[in-house]
Amino acid sequence: MAEKFDAIVVGAGPSGNAAAYTLAKAGMKVLQLERGEYPGSKNVQGAILYADALEKIIPDFRDDAPLERHIIEQRMWVLDDESYIGTHYRSDDFNKPPYNRYTIIRAQFDKWFSEKVQEAGAMLICETTVSDLLMDGKRVIGVQTDRLGGEIYADIVILADGVNSLLATKAGFHPEIEPKNVALAVKEIHFMPQETVEARFNVQGDAGVVIEMAGKITQGMMGTGFLYTNKESLTIGVGCMLSDLKKQKISPYQLLEQMKAHPSIAPILEGGEMKEYTAHLIPEGGYKAIPQVFGDGWMIVGDAAMFVNAMHREGSNLAMTSGCFAAETVIELADKQKPFTAKNLARYREKLDASFVIKDLKKYKNMPDVFHANSQFFTTYPEMLNQAAHKMLTVDGVDKKTKEKQIMANFKHRRSLFGLMGDALKLWRAFE
Amino acid sequence: MHIVVCIKQVPDSAQIRVHPVTNTIMRQGVPAIVNPYDLFSLEEALRLKDKYGGHVTVISMGPPQAEGALKKCIAFGADAAILVTDRAFAGADTLATSFALASAIEQIEKDMKVDMVFAGKQTIDGDTAQVGPGIAKRLDMQLLTYVSKIDELDLAKGEIKVQRRAEGGVQVLQTRLPCLITMLEGTNEMRFATMENMFRAARYPVNFWNKDTAGIVDVSKIGLKGSPTLVSKVFAPKPNTKPAEIIDTEGHEPRDLALTLLSKLFTQHPKLRDSIVKQAA
Numbered sequence: 001m002a003e004k005f006d007a008i009v010v011g012a013g014p015s016g017n018a019a020a021y022t023l024a025k026a027g028m029k030v031l032q033l034e035r036g037e038y039p040g041s042k043n044v045q046g047a048i049l050y051a052d053a054l055e056k057i058i059p060d061f062r063d064d065a066p067l068e069r070h071i072i073e074q075r076m077w078v079l080d081d082e083s084y085i086g087t088h089y090r091s092d093d094f095n096k097p098p099y100n101r102y103t104i105i106r107a108q109f110d111k112w113f114s115e116k117v118q119e120a121g122a123m124l125i126c127e128t129t130v131s132d133l134l135m136d137g138k139r140v141i142g143v144q145t146d147r148l149g150g151e152i153y154a155d156i157v158i159l160a161d162g163v164n165s166l167l168a169t170k171a172g173f174h175p176e177i178e179p180k181n182v183a184l185a186v187k188e189i190h191f192m193p194q195e196t197v198e199a200r201f202n203v204q205g206d207a208g209v210v211i212e213m214a215g216k217i218t219q220g221m222m223g224t225g226f227l228y229t230n231k232e233s234l235t236i237g238v239g240c241m242l243s244d245l246k247k248q249k250i251s252p253y254q255l256l257e258q259m260k261a262h263p264s265i266a267p268i269l270e271g272g273e274m275k276e277y278t279a280h281l282i283p284e285g286g287y288k289a290i291p292q293v294f295g296d297g298w299m300i301v302g303d304a305a306m307f308v309n310a311m312h313r314e315g316s317n318l319a320m321t322s323g324c325f326a327a328e329t330v331i332e333l334a335d336k337q338k339p340f341t342a343k344n345l346a347r348y349r350e351k352l353d354a355s356f357v358i359k360d361l362k363k364y365k366n367m368p369d370v371f372h373a374n375s376q377f378f379t380t381y382p383e384m385l386n387q388a389a390h391k392m393l394t395v396d397g398v399d400k401k402t403k404e405k406q407i408m409a410n411f412k413h414r415r416s417l418f419g420l421m422g423d424a425l426k427l428w429r430a431f432e
Numbered sequence: 433m434h435i436v437v438c439i440k441q442v443p444d445s446a447q448i449r450v451h452p453v454t455n456t457i458m459r460q461g462v463p464a465i466v467n468p469y470d471l472f473s474l475e476e477a478l479r480l481k482d483k484y485g486g487h488v489t490v491i492s493m494g495p496p497q498a499e500g501a502l503k504k505c506i507a508f509g510a511d512a513a514i515l516v517t518d519r520a521f522a523g524a525d526t527l528a529t530s531f532a533l534a535s536a537i538e539q540i541e542k543d544m545k546v547d548m549v550f551a552g553k554q555t556i557d558g559d560t561a562q563v564g565p566g567i568a569k570r571l572d573m574q575l576l577t578y579v580s581k582i583d584e585l586d587l588a589k590g591e592i593k594v595q596r597r598a599e600g601g602v603q604v605l606q607t608r609l610p611c612l613i614t615m616l617e618g619t620n621e622m623r624f625a626t627m628e629n630m631f632r633a634a635r636y637p638v639n640f641w642n643k644d645t646a647g648i649v650d651v652s653k654i655g656l657k658g659s660p661t662l663v664s665k666v667f668a669p670k671p672n673t674k675p676a677e678i679i680d681t682e683g684h685e686p687r688d689l690a691l692t693l694l695s696k697l698f699t700q701h702p703k704l705r706d707s708i709v710k711q712a713a
Binding site (some may be wrong): 004037038040123124125128145147148149150151152190275 | 451463624625626631632634635
């Protein structure tokens, strides 16, 4: 006889784990299906963990979660070929518990999170791919896995199957993901002694530094780079929109190789040993690309629902929060003995709308379009800014007033006055 | 028919990393898997069960975490799983391990007669290929290693005929049950577990046995005490960083190229030349 559960969660990443954990804690009979060999085996992220979202689900996670370093300093670099100009923000406040952000290694973190989910009472089955949704008319009534006798029934199915949610596409809940709405990111982990990491970033104990990068490292494509400190390794990566990579015929690893050779980056990695190379898609279509996230008997959470704030490099927190909201919606309806119809599940979207998840995505809704249409933000401007800094900081007998004039002349030459004003307006509108 | 399959949980050697600084094995984050060689034996046992009916019991000695490997065997279709786990087993070499497992199998036999025992050809972490034969010796069973095919099994007569890969050919061996078999890799392909068995595994409570349940009285034969093997040193081999020499072949006769290669080889290994000359003479 086919198995029947209160809820089936497809996927064991941050959103799926958050949903399954919350449901199981409420005493529901939950089945979580993961196609990987173990939770985390197929999951890739930078990775920064934002404490707030996890804390709301597992308040005492700091007791035993595998955390690498808490972030006390954030650097933002704008790079051209030889140099970078940037800002650093470091605060001793960030060095006082409870810490706000941590670097993590996902394979370890996801395993831990999944153990919590199973302790809460959910059943996890790995190495099992959900190939189809079982439908009764328009209503989802369960899932079909790739195993013999793979029909499993549930009152509600939560799709947490990640960025390329084939399941939702197959079921017709949203169209196939478009290359302009997804970034392809690659990263490497370089191991080096803990003391070396600490010396190179001027940190002690478990404190760490994050560097976010933009500029010529992406060769005019819409994208960013990053470098994070782990306990005894550094994570370095770069990601660009898939449509741009396709158009420019650049492979991501070439981009990463060039980035690693940058004179400001190479010395940081010097002597490290590369031990891990991963790549993943990131849904960066933003607000306008969010699909329908609920319907009769189903909800979509996390990456599968495009919940990534590309501007602020946030994703796992949106994933966990959306997973939690979906679970809460189910619990509330179950308490009132209401069916999981689209009408009733609309509460999930309301919760999202009222939270930072949708509010932040909405704020930057025009950002993808602006960056797609204006590659100068990734090439011309980084160069201009770096050249300006270089000019002002080179002491060569030329007076500062003349230098300013030369810088302005260069700006106008490269971008024209209208161009500069137009760009400023576009950015201001997009950030507004 | 009752078949006991011995398995071991091992770190996935494909994902093991050696710490670049301390040279120690980094186990953190390395997934544990069922020793791949054991799966050929498990699959063969399951095929016999499919064909002749019966009961497959999987047994392992290891830390409590090895429960995961045993559950996986249940998912593939094993009927029961026993984990022999006790702090007293810590530090066991192959001699002590085969003693403990043999003792546990004797306990299993008290409930249900054991017709055959399967074990992996060897493990991917120890590579000794000693535990299977050790169990056979201790249980006084016929030993069939490197089996590539089971030709015949006559349960009424208690006879089995197998093909065994031996140096230079294949041996066809016939013997009486009970026997212990280690299967050669690549001889079968592990089945894809059914959904029903996946659920069964997820819910299955693995039987935890300690040294007493496993019927062990003489503690001097288990764990570190029962292990005469001493590991004196563990080290990572130094990587060979010598770059390969590339010889341009353009415009050269094969004969000349062969001579060039030989002269380079003999310059580096003068003894090789002497021994070839000696053999030729």
